[in-house]
Amino acid sequence: MLIIKDLHASVEGKEILRGINLTINAGEVHAIMGPNGSGKSTLANVLAGNTNYEVTKGEVTFNGKDLLSLSADVRAKEGLFLSFQYPVEIPGVSMINFLKTAVNESRKYHQLKELSAGDFLKVMREKKEMVQIDSQLTNRSVNEGFSGGEKKKNEIFQMAMLEPKLAILDETDSGLDIDALRIVANGVNLLKKPDNATIVVTHYQRLLDYIVPDFVHVLFKGQIVKSAGKELVFELEEKGYDWIKKELGE
Amino acid sequence: MTEITTFESAEQRISQLYLEYFTRLNEEAPDFLRKDRDQAIKAFQRMGIPDRRNENYKYTDLTKLFAQENFHRAFTPTSFDFDMQEVFTCDVPEFDTHLLFHVNGWYFNQNQTDQFPKGTIIKSMKKALLEDAALVSQYYGKIADASGDSMVALNSAFAQDGIFIYIPDHVIIEKPIQIINLLRSEEDLYVTQRNLVLVGKNAQVKLMFCDHTLAVYSYIANYLTEVHMAEDAVVDIYGIQNQHNGTAYLNGLFVRQERNSQLITNTISLHGGITRNHLQVDLHGEHANAALYGLSLTDKDQHCDNFTSIVHAQPDCHSNQIFKNVLDDNSTGAFTGRIHVMPGAKKTEAYQRNNSVLLTKAAKMSTKPQLVIDNDDVKCSHGATVGQINEEALFYLQTRGINEKEARLMLMFAFAHEVLSNIRVEPLRQSIDRLVNKRLRGEISRCHDCKLECIR
Numbered sequence: 001m002l003i004i005k006d007l008h009a010s011v012e013g014k015e016i017l018r019g020i021n022l023t024i025n026a027g028e029v030h031a032i033m034g035p036n037g038s039g040k041s042t043l044a045n046v047l048a049g050n051t052n053y054e055v056t057k058g059e060v061t062f063n064g065k066d067l068l069s070l071s072a073d074v075r076a077k078e079g080l081f082l083s084f085q086y087p088v089e090i091p092g093v094s095m096i097n098f099l100k101t102a103v104n105e106s107r108k109y110h111q112l113k114e115l116s117a118g119d120f121l122k123v124m125r126e127k128k129e130m131v132q133i134d135s136q137l138t139n140r141s142v143n144e145g146f147s148g149g150e151k152k153k154n155e156i157f158q159m160a161m162l163e164p165k166l167a168i169l170d171e172t173d174s175g176l177d178i179d180a181l182r183i184v185a186n187g188v189n190l191l192k193k194p195d196n197a198t199i200v201v202t203h204y205q206r207l208l209d210y211i212v213p214d215f216v217h218v219l220f221k222g223q224i225v226k227s228a229g230k231e232l233v234f235e236l237e238e239k240g241y242d243w244i245k246k247e248l249g250e
Numbered sequence: 251m252t253e254i255t256t257f258e259s260a261e262q263r264i265s266q267l268y269l270e271y272f273t274r275l276n277e278e279a280p281d282f283l284r285k286d287r288d289q290a291i292k293a294f295q296r297m298g299i300p301d302r303r304n305e306n307y308k309y310t311d312l313t314k315l316f317a318q319e320n321f322h323r324a325f326t327p328t329s330f331d332f333d334m335q336e337v338f339t340c341d342v343p344e345f346d347t348h349l350l351f352h353v354n355g356w357y358f359n360q361n362q363t364d365q366f367p368k369g370t371i372i373k374s375m376k377k378a379l380l381e382d383a384a385l386v387s388q389y390y391g392k393i394a395d396a397s398g399d400s401m402v403a404l405n406s407a408f409a410q411d412g413i414f415i416y417i418p419d420h421v422i423i424e425k426p427i428q429i430i431n432l433l434r435s436e437e438d439l440y441v442t443q444r445n446l447v448l449v450g451k452n453a454q455v456k457l458m459f460c461d462h463t464l465a466v467y468s469y470i471a472n473y474l475t476e477v478h479m480a481e482d483a484v485v486d487i488y489g490i491q492n493q494h495n496g497t498a499y500l501n502g503l504f505v506r507q508e509r510n511s512q513l514i515t516n517t518i519s520l521h522g523g524i525t526r527n528h529l530q531v532d533l534h535g536e537h538a539n540a541a542l543y544g545l546s547l548t549d550k551d552q553h554c555d556n557f558t559s560i561v562h563a564q565p566d567c568h569s570n571q572i573f574k575n576v577l578d579d580n581s582t583g584a585f586t587g588r589i590h591v592m593p594g595a596k597k598t599e600a601y602q603r604n605n606s607v608l609l610t611k612a613a614k615m616s617t618k619p620q621l622v623i624d625n626d627d628v629k630c631s632h633g634a635t636v637g638q639i640n641e642e643a644l645f646y647l648q649t650r651g652i653n654e655k656e657a658r659l660m661l662m663f664a665f666a667h668e669v670l671s672n673i674r675v676e677p678l679r680q681s682i683d684r685l686v687n688k689r690l691r692g693e694i695s696r697c698h699d700c701k702l703e704c705i706r
C-alpha cells in the first residue's frame with residue numbers, strides 16, 4: 001500500500017528526515033515511536049502533503065501512485081488520512097458543512113454520486129455513535145472551543161466519515177485522559193478492515209495497549225533505527241529511549 | 251452645445267452650481283430648509299473638499315475625485331417609461347418586504363399599494379417637506395452636522411428628495427422595508443439623496459437599503475440618512491452595496507438613540523469603486539444599545555473606508571462594533587472607529603474590533619481606533635488584526651480532501667460569517683450569505699437579474 005524509499009525532508013533548511021525506508025501493507029498496524037524531535041511528526045506531515053516541509057530526496061508510492069507529486073487534498077481523496085496532533089480550530093466553518101464538502105469532494109473524485117442531505121445526515125449519525133462523539137459537537141464550528149479530548153475524538157470521527165485506506169494518527173494520545181483514550185482507540189479498532197492500514201505515531205506505549213501494532217519502528221534522528229514486532233513496545237517501555245541511544249553508540 | 255467654464259477649483263465649481271440652481275432647489279422648500287441649505291453651502295465653502303490633511307478623511311482623499319468630475323447633477327427626477335419590476339429583479343428572492351425605489355436619488359413610487367399601520371408615514375422626502383413640514387423640521391438636519399463635515403454639508407445644500415419614514419409610538423412594522431436605490435442615466439451623474447427616519451416610542455422597524463448601478467456611466471452618490479429612535483425603539487438597518495467600479499459612494503448614516511432603544515446596523519459593501527461609509531451613533535439616553543457590524547469585500551482597485559463614531563453621552567449604554575474586510579488584488583481599505591465616552595456616561599460599555607484579511611501583497615488596509623474616554627467608570631476595548639488566510643487551517647481542510655481553492659473560500663466565508671450571523675432577518679441572512687459566497691467566488695458579474703450589463 002505504502003512504500004517509502006530513502007525519504008529525506010527538511011524544514012526551514014534544517015534536515016529532519018534522513019533516509020526513511022518503510023513498507024506498509026493492507027491490514028497492518030504500524031507504530032512509529034521515538035523520542036521528541038526524532039522526526040515522527042515531520043514524517044506524518046510530509047506524507048500528508050504539508051508544504052512547510054521540503055522533500056529533498058527519496059520517493060513514496062501510495063497504492064501504485066507517486067504520492068509526493070499529489071497535492072494534500074488529492075492524497076486525501078486517494079485515501080490517506082492524517083489525524084492531527086494539534087487539530088486546528090476553524091471558527092465559522094460548521095462541522096456539517098465541512099464534513100459534507102469533504103465527503104462529497106472525495107465521492108466526486110471517485111466518480112460517485114454526491115450524498116443527499118438526508119443520506120449524509122444518516123451516515124453522520126451512524127459514525128457518531130460508532131466513535132461515541134458528543135452529538136452537540138457536530139452543530140459547532142470545526143474544533144472551535146473543543147476540549148483536547150473532544151478534538152481528538154473529532155479526528156477519529158472524521159476518519160470514520162472519510163474511511164481512509166491509510167490513517168496516520170499523529171500523537172493521538174497526547175493530552176488524553178484514559179477514558180477518552182479508550183474511546184479513541186476503540187474507534188480506531190472498529191474502523192480497522194483487511195483492506196486498510198494504520199500508522200500510529202506515538203511517544204508513549206499507552207495507546208499501543210489499546211491499538212495493538214503488528215510492527216513497531218523506532219525513529220531516531222530522522223532514521224528508522226530499529227524495527228520489530230509488538231514486543232519492542234514493552235522493551236522500550238522497560239528500558240527507555242536511552243537504551244536505543246546506547247545501542248547506537250550515542 | 252454647453253458652454254465650458256473653467257473653474258479654479260472644485261469648490262468654486264460647486265458653489266457656482268449652488269447659485270445657479272438656488273431658485274430651483276428652493277422652489278416650494280419650507281423656510282427652515284432654505285436656511286439650512288444656505289448655512290450648509292457656507293460650511294462647505296469654508297471646509298472645502300476634504301483631503302488627507304483632514305483627519306476624518308485621512309484614508310479617503312476626495313480631492314482627486316471632485317477635481318476630475320464635472321458630472322451632470324440629478325436636479326430633476328429622471329423620467330421612466332419602463333416597469334421597475336421588469337428592469338430590476340432583486341437577487342434576494344422570495345423575500346417578503348415592503349419594496350420602495352429611488353432612482354438617481356429621487357423617490358420613485360410605482361404601484362406602491364402596501365398597507366401600513368395607522369399613522370405610519372412613508373413617502374417622498376420632497377413631499378414630506380411640503381405636507382409634514384412641522385414634523386420634519388423638528389428632526390431634519392438635527393443629527394448630521396453640516397458645519398463639521400464637507401460631505402454632510404454638500405448633501406444638506408443640494409438634497410431635494412429621498413424617503414421620509416415615520417413610525418408612530420408602539421407600532422411594529424413586521425415586514426422589513428426594503429429601499430432600493432438605483433443609479434441609471436445616459437451620462438455621468440452626481441446624485442444626492444436625503445432620508446429621514448423617525449421611530450416612535452416602543453416602535454420597531456427593519457430597514458434594508460440596497461444600492462445598485464444600472465448603467466455603465468460614472469457616479470458620485472452622496473447619500474445621507476438620519477434616524478431618530480425614541481425610547482424603547484428597536485431598529486435594524488441593513489445596507490447592501492453592489493455598485494460598479496465607476497461609482498463613488500459617500501454614504502452617511504446618523505442615528506440618535508433615546509433611553510433603552512436598541513439599534514443593529516449591518517453594512518455590507520459587496521462591490522463599488524470608492525466607498526466611504528460614515529456611521530455616527532449618539533447614545534443619547536440611558537441603557538441604549540448599539541451594535542454596528544460591517545463587512546467589505548474589495549478587489550482590483552476598489553477602496554472601502556468605514557468611518558464610525560459612537561458618542562456615549564448617557565450612563566449605562568452599550569456599544570459593540572465588529573468590522574471585517576477581505577482585500578484582494580490592489581484594493582485598499584480603512585477602518586476608523588471613534589468612541590467618545592462623555593464625562594457623565596458612567597458604566598459605559600464600548601467595544602470595537604476590526605479584522606482584515608489581505609489576499610495579496612499589494613492589498614492594503616489601514617485601521618485606526620480612536621478612544622476618547624472622559625470618565626473612569628467604563629469598560630472599553632478595541633482590537634485590530636490584519637493578516638493572511640490561516641495556513642494551518644488551510645492545510646487542515648486540504649488533508650480532508652478539500653481542494654485549495656475551495657478551502658480558501660471556506661475560510662474567507664467563515665471569516666465573513668461572524669458579521670453576517672448578526673443579521674436578524676433569517677431569509678435576508680441566508681440571501682446575503684449566498685451573495686457574499688458568490689462574491690468571494692468572483693461570480694458576481696451582475697448582482698441581480700437586471701437586463702443591463704453594467705459591471706465594468
